[in-house]
Amino acid sequence: MKNSIIIIITFLISTSSFAQNKFGNPEVDPIQIQKTFTDWSVYQSKKIMLSRDFTALDSSSKEISKETFLDQLANGNFIPVRLKSEAEVYIYKLFKIQPKTDSSIKATINQIGFDAYKNFKMEGTAFPQFSFKDLNGNLVTNESMKGKIIVIKCWYIHCTPCIREFPQVNKLVEDYKDRKDIVFMSLAEDSPEQLKTFLVRKPLSYSVIPDMKEYMNTALQLNSFPTHFIINKEGMISKVLPNFESLEVALENESKL
Structure with a gap:
């Protein structure tokens, strides 16, 4: 009996070590x-x-x-x-x-x-319905974006981490410039006037949608910035990401599908 107990204990220890x-x-x-x-x-x-x-x-x-x-x-x-x-x-x-x-x-x-x-x-849910107009007056809707991968950056002017990654996300746009099926756009809390002044100093290669604070708070329920979304060609959220490093990896994977 004593030997059996010893064997069982030894087995449990070795099993635990194997798992590690x-x-x-x-x-x-x-x-x-x-x-x-x-x-x-x-x-x-x-x-x-x-x-x-x-x-x-x-x-x-x-x-x-x-x-x-x-x-x-x-x-x-x-x-x-x-x-x-x-x-x-x-x-x-x-x-x-x-x-x-x-x-x-x-x-x-x-x-x-x-x-x-x-x-x-x-992830895996439908991106909320939208009808946005960017700073250049272009209308963007769920319907017009069907069949495309959409990369969305959510930010605001006074968000330091949001601005710090501008050079990196701009390079990402350049890297995928030949992919006509990939669209880059950003949702910003700020007014058109504030954004136009700011973007002269800090250019962003994404299309920029102004006055998006309420949409980001209610439809997307965001509480941290920046937040990035990758929406697949079926309009479903593929990834929700907190920074450029995560975005770069996820977009590379999505672009191969």
């Missing part, structure tokens, strides 16, 4: 990365892209759905860490936040998780 080793080890020390808000923030912004497709693991290395993973980030007490893997393979695991960790890390992760969860739930 099957997916690899963390690329950073999950405890060390929590030492300061700055250390964690730099890692998070450069290494964790919650909008991409990834294998999700809970704190015991059990594979879970992306939806469950994001819900845990939004409502739990975890940080996400990428496990070591091949360059194009993404495995994120939840690690417990330590008792002495700066409380602002947990608060920020919960907010990031909440936004990522909300964005994820929008």
